[in-house]
Amino acid sequence: MLNNREDGGFFEKLKKGLEKTRKSLAESVNTMIFGEKVIDSDLFEELEAILVSADVGPVFTHELIEDMKETVMRKDLKNPETLKRILMEHMTLILKSTDAPLTIRRNGPYAIMVVGVNGTGKTTTIGKLAYDLKRQGHAVMLVAADTFRAAAIEQLGIWGQRVDVPLIKQKMGSDPSAVVYDAVQAALSRKTDVMIIDTAGRLHTKSNLMEELKKMKRIMGRELPGAPHEVLLVLDATTGQNAIVQAKIFNDEIGITGIVLTKLDGTSKGGIVVRIAKELRIPLRYIGIGEGLDDLRPFNSEEFVKAIFE
Numbered sequence: 026m027l028n029n030r031e032d033g034g035f036f037e038k039l040k041k042g043l044e045k046t047r048k049s050l051a052e053s054v055n056t057m058i059f060g061e062k063v064i065d066s067d068l069f070e071e072l073e074a075i076l077v078s079a080d081v082g083p084v085f086t087h088e089l090i091e092d093m094k095e096t097v098m099r100k101d102l103k104n105p106e107t108l109k110r111i112l113m114e115h116m117t118l119i120l121k122s123t124d125a126p127l128t129i130r131r132n133g134p135y136a137i138m139v140v141g142v143n144g145t146g147k148t149t150t151i152g153k154l155a156y157d158l159k160r161q162g163h164a165v166m167l168v169a170a171d172t173f174r175a176a177a178i179e180q181l182g183i184w185g186q187r188v189d190v191p192l193i194k195q196k197m198g199s200d201p202s203a204v205v206y207d208a209v210q211a212a213l214s215r216k217t218d219v220m221i222i223d224t225a226g227r228l229h230t231k232s233n234l235m236e237e238l239k240k241m242k243r244i245m246g247r248e249l250p251g252a253p254h255e256v257l258l259v260l261d262a263t264t265g266q267n268a269i270v271q272a273k274i275f276n277d278e279i280g281i282t283g284i285v286l287t288k289l290d291g292t293s294k295g296g297i298v299v300r301i302a303k304e305l306r307i308p309l310r311y312i313g314i315g316e317g318l319d320d321l322r323p324f325n326s327e328e329f330v331k332a333i334f335e
């Protein structure tokens with residue numbers, strides 16, 4: 026009972042976080058079908074425009090519309106009200122391909138390396154993630170491998186205090202790989218379950234960042250077999266197409282195993298998740314819907330689509 030009530034609050038918060046996308050997608054679709062008598066090609070054209078403006082992308086929107094038309098024909102559907110349900114079904118189906126929650130292996134430190142360009146929300150996401158994993162009973166450690174700015178180390182330290190998990194750091198300007206080396210030794214001796222590594226977000230076009238990330242990966246893998254077990258790329262949902270480009274570059278350079286899409290609360294273009302699913306084919310592990318501790322959610326396609334349309 027308590028769980029159900031909690032789940033209700035959880036879902037309501039997700040809906041609230043996705044409010045802007047709800048407005049641009051669900052409300053527009055509702056307005057579109059209101060008072061319409063039949064499903065016709067005009068209706069599909071309108072729907073196409075709505076989806077494109079929510080950042081689903083012209084190519085995938087077209088595919089989605091064609092699939093929907095096919096379903097409508099096959100099932101001989103007439104009532105415009107059914108369009109919304111069909112759209113929800115088709116979107117869920119596309120997003121299912123990217124549904125793969127992060128699972129932490131219990132034996133030995135599990136290393137999560139967090140990467141992404143400036144300001145996408147890496148450090149904040151790490152704080153939220155540490156909070157969530159700790160709540161699940163894991164012994165968590167934060168690692169300050171963004172050594173370029175003193176403020177970056179401090180910021181991670183504040184999250185560490187807030188969530189009450191240890192932080193491994195060195196002084197500003199030190200070699201990030203040395204920090205990672207230290208952290209692995211500490212994690213092994215303290216029997217840490219999960220180490221989360223914060224990295225710098227300098228422009229991805231500067232190849233030395235990539236070289237540095239590669240070196241960190243190498244050192245980690247040498248000291249801890251299989252590490253990093255997860256390379257999480259943090260993308261800012263408000264940057265649209267740019268986020269997709271960043272993902273491709275990071276994936277080509279260092280290999281990405283999961284994505285976190287932040288700031289969905291700040292955009293009406295939540296349709297970008299469709300492009301992440303279709304274009305990148307990298308699991309979308311979490312979505313960020315605010316700045317608070319509770320505002321990181323494991324991505325679940327069904328829940329996401331319902332939160333937008335229901």
Ligand SMILES: Nc1nc2c(ncn2[C@@H]2O[C@H](COP(=O)(O)OP(=O)(O)OP(=O)(O)O)[C@@H](O)[C@H]2O)c(=O)[nH]1
Binds near residue numbers: 146
């Ligand atoms: N609204 C909203 N803001 C977010 C979310 N995630 C992060 N932010 C904000 O985005 C800003 C940048 O976040 P950081 O965590 O510092 O980003 P970063 O990637 O570590 O930045 P650098 O270390 O400079 O590369 C902060 O003001 C965060 O509070 C989110 O899901 N929603």
Ligand SMILES: [Mg+2]
Binds near residue numbers: 147148149171177223
């Ligand atoms: Mg940071």
